[in-house]
Amino acid sequence: MNDIHKELKEVVSSLKGHLIYQRDILLAEGLSADEYAKIRAAIRQESESRSQSKQSAVGSQQAAVSNPPIQQLTDSPQIPGKSHKELLEGLRSEIGVCQRCKLGKTRTNLVFGVGNPDAKIVFVGEGPGRDEDLQGEPFVGRAGQLLTDIITKGMKMMREDVYICNVVKCRPPENRNPEPDEIDACERFLIRQLEIIRPEIIVALGTFAAQTLLKTELPISKLRGRFHDYKGIQVMPTFHPSYLLRNPDKKKETWEDIKMVIARLG
Numbered sequence: 298m299n300d301i302h303k304e305l306k307e308v309v310s311s312l313k314g315h316l317i318y319q320r321d322i323l324l325a326e327g328l329s330a331d332e333y334a335k336i337r338a339a340i341r342q343e344s345e346s347r348s349q350s351k352q353s354a355v356g357s358q359q360a361a362v363s364n365p366p367i368q369q370l371t372d373s374p375q376i377p378g379k380s381h382k383e384l385l386e387g388l389r390s391e392i393g394v395c396q397r398c399k400l401g402k403t404r405t406n407l408v409f410g411v412g413n414p415d416a417k418i419v420f421v422g423e424g425p426g427r428d429e430d431l432q433g434e435p436f437v438g439r440a441g442q443l444l445t446d447i448i449t450k451g452m453k454m455m456r457e458d459v460y461i462c463n464v465v466k467c468r469p470p471e472n473r474n475p476e477p478d479e480i481d482a483c484e485r486f487l488i489r490q491l492e493i494i495r496p497e498i499i500v501a502l503g504t505f506a507a508q509t510l511l512k513t514e515l516p517i518s519k520l521r522g523r524f525h526d527y528k529g530i531q532v533m534p535t536f537h538p539s540y541l542l543r544n545p546d547k548k549k550e551t552w553e554d555i556k557m558v559i560a561r562l563g
């Protein structure tokens with residue numbers, strides 16, 4: 298949207314300059330006020346029609362990038378000569394202004410993911426909340442602060458050392474749970490991110506992340522506390538930080554899970 302505004306601003310500004318230039322020439326030629334007003338109206342009409350055609354060209358471009366066919370997504374994410382950073386950027390631009398599920402209509406920002414593209418550990422949450430939706434970054438609210446504490450104080454790592462993303466990239470309204478069709482539509486992007494980064498360990502935060510990755514309906518309480526396999530990557534499910542804020546007594550169990558992750562990372 299910012300790009301479109303920028304382009305339109307440039308068009309309007311260049312037409313304004315053109316108009317002033319024309320006015321100066323016409324006034325210099327000694328035209329009457331009436332004659333000048335008529336010519337000015339004609340110039341304005343032409344400006345508006347040029348601006349409209351520019352806007353519609355930009356609009357079609359946006360539509361083209363907003364929903365690229367899924368088959369256009371790169372088949373093999375590991376392309377020789379391309380860094381993980383470049384591949385993630387490529388994936389982000391392929392997702393575009395996504396409207397592949399109904400969450401696209403209500404979000405403020407699509408929250409793709411943040412962190413080290415070469416991370417050994419990826420944290421996967423459920424979906425963006427209000428703060429994340431507004432800022433376009435995962436885990437930035439109170440739950441985000443708790444996750445940051447787990448990473449920095451518990452694991453003695455920097456937030457920038459790890460990669461953080463969610464199962465769905467757009468906020469479910471009123472913080473409701475993501476629905477199955479939304480997970481179905483969005484999960485492919487998470488799969489790509491994990492294929493590109495190829496971390497040693499994934500920490501699945503909460504029921505939805507764990508169930509989506511592990512294709513199970515078991516609750517998080519039955520999944521946490523041990524490693525699982527996701528396409529050859531070890532997965533440690535643990536409680537979601539939002540759940541820990543409501544149930545601080547569960548922090549002890551999360552700490553047990555995180556200690557196992559630290560030990561496995563060596």
Ligand code: SF4
Nearest residue numbers: 395398401466467483
């Ligand atoms: S949640 Fe995922 S599939 Fe749905 S609109 Fe957002 S990015 Fe697209």
